[in-house]
Amino acid sequence: xxxxxxxxxxxxxxxxxxxxxxxxxxxxxxxxxxxxxxxxxxxxxxxxxxxxxxxxxxxxxxxxxxxxxxxxxxxxxxxxxxxxxxxxxxxxxxxxxxxxxxxxxxxxxxxxxxxxxxxxxxxxxxxxxxxxxxxxxxxxxxxxxxxxxxxxxxxxxxxxxxxxxxxxxxxxxxxxxxxxxxxxxxxxxxxxxxxxxxxxxxxxxxxxxxxxxxxxxxxxxxxxxxxxxxxxxxxx
Amino acid sequence: xxxxxxxxxxxxxxxxxxxxxxxxxxxxxxxxxxxxxxxxxxxxxxxxxxxxxxxxxxxxxxxxxxxxxxxxxxxxxxxxxxxxxxxxxxxxxxxxxxxxxxxxxxxxxxxxxxxxxxxxxxxxxxxxxxxxxxxxxxxxxxxxxxxxxxxxxxxxxxxxxxxxxxxxxxxxxxxxxxxxxxxxxxxxxxxxxxxxxxxxxxxxxxxxxxxxxxxxxxxxxxxxxxxxxxxxxxxxxxxxxxxxxxxxxxxxxxxxxxxxxxxxxxxxxxxxxxxxxxxxxxxxxxxxxxxxxxxxxxxxxxxxxxxxxxxxxxxxxxxxxxxxxxxxxxxxxxxxxxxxxxxxxxxxxxxxxxxxxxxxxxxxxxxxxxxxxxxxxxxxxxxxxxxxxxxxxxxxxxxxxxxxxxxxxxxxxxxxxxxxxxxxxxxxxxxxxxxxxxxxxxxxxxxxxxxxxxxxxxxxxxxxxxxxxxxxxxxxxxxxxxxxxxxxxxxxxxxxxxxxxxxxxxxxxxxxxxxxxxxxxxxxxxxxxxxxxxxxxxxxxxxxxxxxxxxxxxxxxxxxxxxxxxxxxxxxxxxxxxxxxxxxxxxxxxxxxxxxxxxxxxxxxxxxxxxxxxxxxxxxxxxxxxxxxxxxxxxxxxxxxxxxxxxxxxxxxxxxxxxxxxxxxxxxxxxxxxxxxxxxxxxxxxxxxxxxxxxxxxx
Numbered sequence: 001x002x003x004x005x006x007x008x009x010x011x012x013x014x015x016x017x018x019x020x021x022x023x024x025x026x027x028x029x030x031x032x033x034x035x036x037x038x039x040x041x042x043x044x045x046x047x048x049x050x051x052x053x054x055x056x057x058x059x060x061x062x063x064x065x066x067x068x069x070x071x072x073x074x075x076x077x078x079x080x081x082x083x084x085x086x087x088x089x090x091x092x093x094x095x096x097x098x099x100x101x102x103x104x105x106x107x108x109x110x111x112x113x114x115x116x117x118x119x120x121x122x123x124x125x126x127x128x129x130x131x132x133x134x135x136x137x138x139x140x141x142x143x144x145x146x147x148x149x150x151x152x153x154x155x156x157x158x159x160x161x162x163x164x165x166x167x168x169x170x171x172x173x174x175x176x177x178x179x180x181x182x183x184x185x186x187x188x189x190x191x192x193x194x195x196x197x198x199x200x201x202x203x204x205x206x207x208x209x210x211x212x213x214x215x216x217x218x219x220x221x222x223x224x225x226x227x228x229x230x231x232x233x234x235x236x
Numbered sequence: 237x238x239x240x241x242x243x244x245x246x247x248x249x250x251x252x253x254x255x256x257x258x259x260x261x262x263x264x265x266x267x268x269x270x271x272x273x274x275x276x277x278x279x280x281x282x283x284x285x286x287x288x289x290x291x292x293x294x295x296x297x298x299x300x301x302x303x304x305x306x307x308x309x310x311x312x313x314x315x316x317x318x319x320x321x322x323x324x325x326x327x328x329x330x331x332x333x334x335x336x337x338x339x340x341x342x343x344x345x346x347x348x349x350x351x352x353x354x355x356x357x358x359x360x361x362x363x364x365x366x367x368x369x370x371x372x373x374x375x376x377x378x379x380x381x382x383x384x385x386x387x388x389x390x391x392x393x394x395x396x397x398x399x400x401x402x403x404x405x406x407x408x409x410x411x412x413x414x415x416x417x418x419x420x421x422x423x424x425x426x427x428x429x430x431x432x433x434x435x436x437x438x439x440x441x442x443x444x445x446x447x448x449x450x451x452x453x454x455x456x457x458x459x460x461x462x463x464x465x466x467x468x469x470x471x472x473x474x475x476x477x478x479x480x481x482x483x484x485x486x487x488x489x490x491x492x493x494x495x496x497x498x499x500x501x502x503x504x505x506x507x508x509x510x511x512x513x514x515x516x517x518x519x520x521x522x523x524x525x526x527x528x529x530x531x532x533x534x535x536x537x538x539x540x541x542x543x544x545x546x547x548x549x550x551x552x553x554x555x556x557x558x559x560x561x562x563x564x565x566x567x568x569x570x571x572x573x574x575x576x577x578x579x580x581x582x583x584x585x586x587x588x589x590x591x592x593x594x595x596x597x598x599x600x601x602x603x604x605x606x607x608x609x610x611x612x613x614x615x616x617x618x619x620x621x622x623x624x625x626x627x628x629x630x631x632x633x634x635x636x637x638x639x640x641x642x643x644x645x646x647x648x649x650x651x652x653x654x655x656x657x658x659x660x661x662x663x664x665x666x667x668x669x670x671x672x673x674x675x676x677x678x679x680x681x682x683x684x685x686x687x688x689x690x691x692x693x694x695x696x697x698x699x700x701x702x703x704x705x706x707x708x709x710x711x712x713x714x715x716x717x718x719x720x721x722x723x724x725x726x727x728x729x730x731x732x733x734x735x736x737x738x739x740x741x742x743x744x745x746x747x748x749x750x751x752x753x754x755x756x757x758x759x760x761x762x763x764x765x766x767x768x769x770x771x772x773x774x775x776x777x778x779x780x781x782x783x784x785x786x787x788x789x790x791x792x793x794x795x796x797x798x799x800x801x802x803x804x805x806x807x808x809x810x811x812x813x814x815x816x817x818x819x820x821x822x823x824x825x826x827x828x829x830x831x832x833x834x835x836x837x838x839x840x841x842x843x844x845x846x847x848x849x850x851x852x853x854x855x856x857x858x859x860x861x862x863x864x865x866x867x868x869x870x871x872x873x874x875x876x877x878x879x880x881x882x883x884x885x886x887x888x889x890x891x892x893x894x895x896x897x898x899x900x901x902x903x904x905x906x907x908x909x910x911x912x913x914x915x916x917x918x919x920x921x922x923x924x925x926x927x928x929x930x931x932x933x934x935x
Binding site: 043135 | 265267268270271273274279281282284288291294296427435457845849851
């Protein structure tokens with residue numbers, strides 16, 4: 001086998017060599033430099049959606065999303081410059097202005113680290129959505145969705161190859177949906193829950209956990225299920 | 237809530253993929269199931285059964301204390317519900333069970349007992365079970381449901397290779413060039429394996445051949461979908477071989493070095509032209525040629541199959557015909573090439589490995605080999621029966637004839653899974669004694685005299701061995717309900733009592749205090765397990781056997797240099813049509829099988845959330861047939877066979893081919909096996925669950 005070609009670069013003053021084709025994020029992780037991510041998950045493909053992983057590359061006019069930017073010889077990279085930190089803080093503040101982040105511990109930690117001001121955009125409108133409860137296994141509360149796209153990726157070519165989920169709408173109205181917006185049981189969904197497993201917030205949540213958080217006991221959850229089944233049978 | 241924080245790594249109790257799961261525990265319930273992303277075999281992926289179907293362990297109908305039938309001794313024995321049993325102490329129940337078993341041994345001989353161990357229980361449970369049966373009860377009459385699923389695959393692979401397991405690991409799938417999937421509705425029966433197949437196809441450009449009578453979901457990913465008529469498998473695979481030979485696509489070097497029997501085999505292929513196959517299988521000859529070329533020219537091709545191949549009155553021939561293809565083309569013995577029967581139950585591989593079969597000790601060591609028998613006799617300190625015992629269905633036959641007087645059933649439900657159920661149930665009425673050990677009451681338990689409550693996979697230590705021979709741990713995550721106990725403890729206490737009653741006290745050794753000690757004893761007696769301990773399995777997240785020494789890495793794929801029987805054997809075949817074909821009175825073919833949301837006899841999934849999305853049996857009927865019968869989806873039909881009749885709702889779908897209806901066997905209220913025919917493969921004794929003749933009429 002051909003030996004991998006190595007590329008030399010400098011990150012935060014540390015020199016390193018990494019295989020050609022690596023991303024800046026991978027190179028930084030090799031040096032134990034922590035770059036925060038939101039949309040990326042170990043099981044899904046980098047898409048550069050959230051831009052939280054941006055870094056400054058010397059000589060570049062714009063910040064580079066490190067999860068999708070390949071390394072190049074001689075690059076000089078800064079992962080915690082003032083500009084980078086201001087950008088990350090703004091991303092969190094804008095996200096927080098449009099989505100309920102109270103149930104995402106990882107993002108709460110990042111808000112703290114970057115000193116994000118939850119009141120930065122007082123006039124902004126949070127997305128409000130009704131909780132979708134259309135199947136026995138999990139509920140969808142898209143008011144908590146940060147549109148990271150992990151669930152769509154998991155449903156498609158990163159885990160399950162089932163293609164039940166899609167992106168709908170544009171801009172502020174962007175949302176995760178099903179094709180033709182039909183309830184999940186009418187889609188190709190096989191309820192593997194791999195989307196729930198990669199969701200960074202509680203936009204997707206197992207129904208059992210959801211009901212436990214609403215204060216129900218395990219036996220009450222079972223009783224409710226039984227009632228719902230009887231109700232369904234009666235309505236037929 | 238400190239309990240909320242608890243997470244326990246374990247192995248999924250459903251299918252043979254053996255997915256690793258992280259069980260989140262809240263107030264002694266499983267509140268969430270995740271999968272570790274960095275651990276084989278599933279790498280974070282789960283299916284709906286593993287993710288949402290494990291709630292059955294906390295169902296209120298769990299058996300929580302031992303019970304004894306109130307009308308003990310009344311004849312004929314009738315199936316009764318739990319209200320016809322009374323609560324008993326462990327002492328009383330075990331004493332009674334031991335007394336009855338010992339009495340049968342004394343009065344009628346050891347072979348008057350039939351025992352069923354469990355593909356759902358751990359390796360340790362099963363090892364101890366067969367040790368008790370062989371060493372104390374004195375019979376080799378021990379078998380389990382593998383007889384009803386992959387017995388024919390085992391027989392076919394034994395004849396051709398001398399082996400009986402999947403030859404590759406699941407992880408190798410991503411590097412395949414060509415996959416041939418046949419008789420396996422992989423996306424519903426082994427859903428996580430199907431995602432790795434689709435990854436190989438969608439991401440890595442592998443090509444897929446699907447050969448199946450039903451238009452299953454995987455056919456959407458196929459280059460070639462050959463929708464053959466049910467029961468014509470041998471013709472199809474021999475025709476593929478015919479093309480491969482005639483177009484010079486064989487691997488000459490492999491044939492010379494690794495294979496024998498070519499001279500007898502080649503002439504047997506002559507009748508199986510693609511045109512003949514078109515006539516018998518209903519698939520265009522040209523499509524068969526194209527599929528043969530794709531498989532024949534591939535550098536790395538593997539075959540995956542399920543019950544569609546093995547559950548047949550010619551199942552052994554089916555498996556041989558697949559092995560012939562791999563041997564002709566040299567598609568075996570290298571990474572990602574091979575022959576892969578996808579195992580059904582979580583531990584069906586391990587139950588067989590642990591000696592839960594009538595003809596072998598653990599590690600497939602033959603009971604009728606004097607040297608091997610002597611090894612076990614010396615270690616256990618008891619004389620052993622040199623004659624192989626009876627298979628599951630032979631045990632039913634023997635109960636009917638009166639040769640078998642008592643059953644010991646652990647974690648199985650033969651009264652849902654045997655073919656021709658009405659007959660099998662009638663036979664149960666003949667027994668003098670039935671000891672039943674399980675986590676729930678089921679259709680078999682209704683015939684019991686004594687019920688012993690066992691714990692579920694989430695409440696005990698031990699190991700399961702998945703379909704690719706990977707030994708993995710299960711760990712206690714929640715407290716068992718009531719007085720339920722682990723199977724191995726129950727077996728041990730029972731064995732000690734029976735030893736005493738038979739005046740064989742202290743004979744075979746039942747002094748275990750932890751399952752890891754049971755594993756160690758099995759490994760000591762079983763060369764391929766000798767490098768495996770619980771400790772190592774824990775450290776490495778699983779080890780593939782064979783693993784003969786502690787420094788051996790384990791064996792993800794088999795047959796690199798040789799086959800267990802030496803050379804692979806090409807085996808001539810003839811076409812034997814299925815035993816019961818449609819006629820004027822019963823014009824349709826019935827195939828039974830599974831759906832995504834349910835599991836086998838339904839004992840688990842029908843007590844789970846999964847039952848909410850698929851709450852009733854549906855028979856799948858092709859639109860043309862539905863039109864002839866005059867029914868639409870959601871109408872009710874009556875299905876009749878020569879054995880019995882059931883009523884069930886209709887799902888009109890093109891998944892079923894014309895002339896064939898498909899019925900899942902999970903639903904007791906429409907039990908598919910009331911209809912199925914007891915027609916057995918002559919070598920493997922497996923019944924034909926895929927082809928029998930039925931009449932369907934509007935109710």
